[in-house]
Amino acid sequence: MKGIILAGGSGTRLYPLTKAVSKQILPIYDKPMIYYPLSILMLAGIKEILLISTPRDIGGFKELFGDGRHLGLMIEYAIQEKPNGLAEAFIIGEEFIGDSSVALILGDNIFYGTNFIDFIENATSLKIGGIIFGCYVNDPSAYGVVEIGDNGEAISIEEKPKRPKSKFAIPGLYFFDNKVIEIAKKVQPSSRGEVEITSILNEYLQRGKLKVEVLGRGLAWLDTGTNESLLNASNFVEVIQKRQGMYIACIEEIAYRKGYISKQELMELAYPLMKTDYGKYLMELADSTVEEYSLAYSSMNGG
Template sequence: MKGIILAGGTGTRLYPLTFALSKQLLPVYDKPMIYYPLSTLMLGGVRDFLVISTPTDLPLFQKALGDGAELGLRISYAEQPQAAGIADAFRVGAEFVGSDSVSLVLGDNIFHSPELPDVLARSMKDVDGCVLFGHSVADPRPYGVVEKAPDGRVIGIEEKPSKPRSSEIATGLYIYSNDVVEIAHSITPSARGELEITDVNRVYLQQGRARLHSFGAETTWLDAGTYDGLLDATHFVREQQRSGGRIACLEEIALRRGYIDAGSCYSLGKKHKNSGYGQYVMEIASDTRWGRLTYVAQ
């Protein structure tokens, strides 16, 4: 399973915050926004990533994330010169996807749930078609509204309807079988010249190969691409972390999944020992559950 993080665009909903800095590099409490979608796919077991962004912003993402090797990952990068729609990610990333299935997450979407690792792992296994992830919202009109049958099959997708038939919308998290690349190349751009992800999903709907997993009340989904969304996300992360844990701590996820050992994790935290984030990483690596306390105490 490959993973694509779409972090392009101009961030117009956040102007003037994004005049000089990519939206996905803005801080959400104690870490860059890009950490959150990356951590989401890591929780599902993805280790091979492609970050898609503008030619101007890509060097900044490379500085922030590197090649992923320190975390036991592989992170590569590709340019999207201008906003061309979500589905354009599969054209840009066709060579990266190769013959594999692929997951896609938008760079401003934040997910938090105790069920997330298991849900993603199940959804990424033996993918045939597409898996969408739904969340109920008070006002679904600005989103893609999804209807599903009792067995989870998608039976309707409507983009930004004036009279929604459901309160459930498709979030910015998607899983596809390998033929999504072919489908993305086959669809016609919209009047705005963009490749719409809804058009890709409708192909799977017509084939009877689209499924929807509905996140429940225990799952938090946030769109951090607006002023209020960014502020809400910051407050949410701060409140959750008051209990002592860290949301989207890449080093911790890599350690818990066995991508790196405790010694490597400790060293990564030590690089940032003056920050609360770095201190947390060092504490996690020193936990006796990992059986390496002697090493990190030297």
């Protein structure tokens, strides 16, 4: 399975913060927002990733991640000229997807929970149909909403309904088989002028090929579209990291624990960051010290 991160949009609800920079580059406590969706794809075992952004912002992501090789990944980039809707990601990414199944995650969604890794790892084995998640929220009217039957099957999908049929919002993480490309091409723009992801979900629903995984109370799902939610997300990450001593969405750690990079490569990533707690954390993961790294670096370079 391949993965797509959609990091587009103009972030107007966050002006003036986003007037000159992508929302997904803004910090969520100690790391850029984009680290969080990338970490989800990495935890799912997805190594081939397409990052889609605006003409203005794509260069910043290239500078941040390069080709992903330092993390054991293969990262490619594409431009969405205008915010034409989430479904357009599959059209833009057609060549990248090829004959593979695909996961799409939005660049402003944050997930945290132990059992969630099991959900997404299982989802990557998808061969036929689509998988979405249902997350219980107090006010679902601001989201896509899935109505779920007694047997756990999806009954209906609505986009930001005024009178939601359920309390289960659909977070910005979707898994589809390869048919999603042809389905996306047939989607007609909505009244908002966008090709909606809801149209794709409804097509899979009509075909009887849409599965819903209900996320329990142990999972935290945050989106970061407003100043308040941006602050809340940062505070959440700070509390968890300081209490547990383990980092959320540390992409270098994930790459190391997944075996994508070696201990030596982890040390090389950590060393330039040693003035920060983040860098010290990475060095501790390698069970190494700055002195050990310096000796290894000197040896590698003939010192």
